[in-house]
Amino acid sequence: MDHQTTNVLLIEDNPGDADLVRLRLVEGNSPVNVNCVSRLSDGLASLTRETPTVVLLDLNLPDSHGAETFRRVMEHAPTVPVVVLSGQDDEVLAMKAVHQGVQDYLIKGNLSSKHLERAIRYAVERQALLRSLEIAQKQQLEFKNQFLSHVSHELRTPLTCIHQYVTLLLDGLAGPLAPDQSDHLKTVLKSVNQLHAMIRDLLEATRAESGKMRVEPRCVSLGELVQQAVAMLRPTADEKRVGLEIGLDQRLPLVFADPDRVLEVLINLVDNAIKFTPSDGAVMLQASMVDADPGSVYVSVTDTGRGIGPEAKALIFERLYQDPDSVDNNRSGLGLGLFICREIVRLHQGRIWVSSEPGQGSTFTFTLPVYSLAKLLAPIVIHQGGLRPAFVLVRVELTPLSNPPRGNWKETWQQALEILRRCVYLDKDLVLPRMGTSGAAETFFVVASTDLQQAGIMTARIREQLERVPDLKTKCTLTISTSPIELSPEKPGETVEQTVQTLASGVTQMILAGMDRKQAYVAKAASTAN
């Protein structure tokens, strides 16, 4: 740095202070270039154009004050070191800035050029150190995740072999077994399954930690998932003589969630609950609405186990946490299950928590968002505080040619959905999530903020893209139709949210009417056939 020119961006609105700082900088031993601006906006613009060696920043500027000033500079140029220039009465604020990532602060009253030079040099060095530390941490995390994912793959290979031979013996494919032998092998199989679950959790947790866990939310019935989870765990509960009950709120709405992931959470919580409940106890799985929070469904799993102490309660969702009191009677598990649950719930914008009194059992509760078309539509249809002028509902219907359809269409529909998402403008069009349709035909809907004419261009693009998929071109019929969405005249005093709500109901009506029409048509066809 001694031989390089130091480029200083000085953001200071007081001309006297600015001159003084400039003077002190130029007096120093190393070559320096000072670019002085008096407004934050000019400073940010300059940072966009070029990267200085350091920013010297006054916090009180004509267009920004206090903490806001350094926050915005650091947001704009996170890699550039910042030194705050503070008045004598402002040291508290300057200290706060240092805590939040500014490199240093200088009191304007007693600036010497040596002092200034050294502050700049140290700020630059510290910033460089921080950067390399960050990069090293990132690399380390990446390495660890790659290692774990490799390990979990490598462990599966021998595990598969053990699993195959044990089941071979158990299924009697290598000759008859004595009852004792069969029992021993069942014990082996149980351990194999535990090991398998641990490997699965390891990979899941790694994914969650590196932000690679995915959820594909759809409009789903939570009641069905609850029934499914209970059906899967009923044998485990029966074996331990633990009661397993369901309590479903009658007015339960559909939720916006990834069914496979939610099932994973339910199974994990119920399985835990059974594990920690003594024989003749009970586990209750409930889903309900709470008046104060109409946007969420509350799902809870209550057991009659020994409960969780306050210390464990605070840490129980953390990765690798094991309740020290429970380790001896729960040798399975790495302490990843609840961490994975929390991450899945988080990805759904939900919350998860536990309430428990020692000796009184525990209740784990999580929330899932209610499926709301209005909520999905709002960011798309509102522009600058009001509703966009025109909307069109695009209906894309894909029907397999063979009857009954052959092959696996699930992947094809997923592919079609991804294509649709690429064909629309993300800021003003919305591809609706897949509906829980039965049968093999699939209908996708797009709400487009456009008029019919423009929608024609979009549908042409959709058709062209979809027909590029070999399966869709040769094994499906593709029908695309568009209809304008009627906007009811705005009522006086209506909030924009209410207007969106009305629009959403209109769209729902159109979708339902479309289904009715089709069903009516099918019914008619059937009656002619007779």
Add this chain to the structure above:
Amino acid sequence: MLRPKILVVDDDPDLVRALRLRLRASNYEVATASDGYTAIAQAQKERPALIILDLGLPVGDGFVVLDRLQNIDALSSVPVIVLSARDPQSNQERALKAGAAAFLQKPADNDELMNVIRLSLSPAQSQAAPWPS
């Protein structure tokens, strides 16, 4: 009655042996291969009704095998079940796009494997869901 022939491709001979036992017990005929090159040769020679394919193989991995199979007229319609220890999140879609009929991660549940085999051999029954009309 003719027993459907299944070609098992895996480089772990112990696993191949176990699968052969299990498949034979369910009345399938079994051919085997332990690398990508032999897999194609065996498929051409044995004309299996179905192929169980590992992904990590020497001399042409599973994806190479899938690609070759797709390009041989006589074999392009033979259903392939990928049975691999690899992460489905990064491999399932790729395998299905490359022409696989199904992807199962190791260790797979035996009932599930047998079901997928049965369904793949008679795809007409695979979609038992009611067809609207």
